[in-house]
Amino acid sequence: MTAAALIAILIGMGLLLVRALLGPTLYDRILAVNAIGTKTVLVIGLLGYVMGRPDFLDIAMIYTLINFVTTIAILKFFRYRSFQVPLARRIDPAKEAE
Amino acid sequence: MAYFLGLLAALVAFWFGNSGHYKPLMLGFGSVSVLLTMILAYRLDIIDREGAPYVRLPQLIKYYPWLAVEVVKSNWVVIRACLRAELDITPTLTKVKTVCRSDLARVTFANSITMTPGTVTVEIEGDKLLVHGLYESGTEPEGFFEMDKRCAAACDPKEAR
């Protein structure tokens, strides 16, 4: 039954790949890549169960965080065309003076 | 100081939950990595009220089960919209005003709106949120009042309310 769930998630990944290839705008493609990343986490976890040793969960945990950082980095790059812009909170100079 | 100890306890618990090895060598490596993380967090200057929100943990634990029920309810609507033979969605944009004062409460409110399928927070400007919804009936500003009140109760400090 776990193997069936694994195959179902892989089918979902295939459908999203079609959206990533078709996607009319850039943001559709990023959305598809982000959703594929979420599914990859689940696939890594389930693969450990199918193969009988659930030790792959460490890798799945790291992949969750890497997926998030990747999405934010891609979005930042396409907004500023550079990785060097600081993402700090904008401080209002009028409030700062008070 | 209390936030410092809170971060230390959380990191130690995280290491013990993830390693599963309790030999002296491994414990030494673990304490070294916890210490390095603490030094990094101190240099990043993120040990403050937002970096370690353990004080409000009981209220947050009361809030999240209610949110889970809401998420399941709105999931059903979106799943039905996906599987209809003919699409019958009416995408809408609405402005929602929030009563939350602190940044943490606003982030929790916007995160909850985004987490329920069918509504996404597009932009936050001061105390106004721009929300994009899948159906007109699920996106009225009145529909978010209860979530807003619960977020303010869960995250705002007492003196700000």
Next chain:
Amino acid sequence: MADFLANLGSFWEILRHPLGGAACLAGGLLIIISSIGVLRFPDFYTRLHAASVTDTSGAALVLIGMALMAPNWLVLVKLLCIFIFLFLTSPTSSHALANAAHVAGLQPRIGPVGAANPEDKT
């Protein structure tokens, strides 16, 4: 009483593997449904809603299924960590996507789409 509790424990040991497998399978079906939604919906903002079904209920069901089949408590702690990370980061990244598209000037499609709109027969 102790007898009854021991019976309950062994019953649970037998029952939890089929239950976990069923939860994983239900999560997989929800993931396929949301992928179909991502393919079908007309513009970017509506596709975002379909993708968030995967991020919440699909992932939650698969993770609950894996937790029911967990062989020891270390695996449970790791699954809990994945659950917390996933549920803190996925709304944040979908908000970042929506905000970036809005700032870049991508206009959402407002008003009825499909069957409710007479001039829109695709």
